[in-house]
Amino acid sequence: KNEVEQSPQNLTAQEGEFITINCSYSVGISALHWLQQHPGGGIVSLFMLSSGKKKHGRLIATINIQEKHSSLHITASHPRDSAVYICAVRKLGDYKLSFGAGTTVTVRA
């Protein structure tokens, strides 16, 4: 079983809808990353979390360390939010990242 599980695998929303992507992990971590990958392939780091909640514009990321779970929320979604969203964790004592399979988000106008 993968150390990092994301759900859903695919998500389609209408413009303006609230979107939630979930990430569960099974190992002790020092940090969790949410990444965004557009069709061109480049990856942008959205958030790095070790506790609590972070907000940037319409994006909100939360993490519950005890439950080993994180969520990425997109409020008032827009077609430009269409991308693959990837959860990645840095295990305790390791410098490498373990990646989830990604969630493909499509927002329709």
Place this chain on the structure above:
Amino acid sequence: SAVISQKPSRDICQRGTSLTIQCQVDSQVTMMFWYRQQPGQSLTLIATANQGSEATYESGFVIDKFPISRPNLTFSTLTVSNMSPEDSSIYLCSVDPGQGTDTQYFGPGTRLTVL
């Protein structure tokens, strides 16, 4: 933050040839990583490149196929050697600026198609 550029951004190559991908960072970083993302898959770490030492390869990746150079703290290259269609992937460079930040930055990627 660190700004990363990669060259080329994409290429189409013939079977049996080699391609060298360059990664340039706008600041000095200790750790650089090379990832491969095959179609429809998530990222897989190829190797970790530290300046002044041999790259450390992950299981399933060997130096003869993916030689890496790291001549200084802002630059690295990855060569994909003797290419086959199975090497068609996005190759991404990533850096860890260190200093206990746990942050990792990614480059724009190189999209490689092997015919």
